[in-house]
Amino acid sequence: MSNITLFAMPGSCSRVSLILLEEAKADYHIQWVNLMNGDHKTAEFKQINPKSKVPALAIAGEVLTENPMIIKYISTQFPKANLLPKVDTGLAEYQQISDLCFCSSTIHPLVTRFCIPTFFAEESCATSVKEKALAALHEGLTWVEQRLADSTWWYGEQWSAMDAYIFWIITRLQRCNFSLSDLPNLAQHTENMLKRDSVIWALEKEKLANQ
Ligand SMILES: N[C@@H](CCC(=O)N[C@@H](CS)C(=O)NCC(=O)O)C(=O)O
Known part of the structure; x- marks a missing residue:
């Protein structure tokens, strides 16, 4: 069983993280969150992301939110996928x-x-x-x-x-x-x-x- 779960909604900005997990060929699981039904406003989902937004990435029980940092995390964890160009200069x-x-x-x-x-x-x-x-x-x-x-x-x-x-x-x-x-x-x-x-x-x- 994978220890990475992406909380996502089809068509929403979680698509960015979803593409990256696919690009990295990661072993991951998707938990769909129906924003139309208000699933993201439930107490259960707020325990995952108190901001009531997708994407959220659960990694071995810890949760990371905000697309840029989820992207940075996936990119760092899967270096062979080259999700961000390798850079060695200051900024x-x-x-x-x-x-x-x-x-x-x-x-x-x-x-x-x-x-x-x-x-x-x-x-x-x-x-x-x-x-x-x-x-x-x-x-x-x-x-x-x-x-x-x-x-x-x-x-x-x-x-x-x-x-x-x-x-x-x-x-x-x-x-x-x-x-x-x-x-x-x-x-x-x-x-x-x-x-x-x-x-x-x-x-x-x-x-x-x-x-
Ligand atoms: N700053 C967040 C924005 C996340 C966001 O706005 N997600 C939308 C879907 S595209 C959402 O969950 N909306 C639900 C709502 O605002 O009620 C990120 O970049 O990850």
């Missing part, structure tokens, strides 16, 4: 964490505001919240788009956890009718991601959970 390792935090702290909250504006405002103001989130998303994603202009992946030709994060952001936005028409490099990045075995397996597991 480079911290820069990688900074990149992951850009996804989790800058872009992810905008994704939520764009997709579910009524979480943050009355119905009468929802359109305004959505429009402002869209403008800010374009600003943030233009940086990603430019970075992908001359390379397949975020860190050049080496695939990394950042690509899994970018993929989740884009696929989540696409479910909310976000257009990629002026972000062709991101559209191509998504196509490239869909060809990876780890992504195919992660999406298949999410699909089975939804049935």
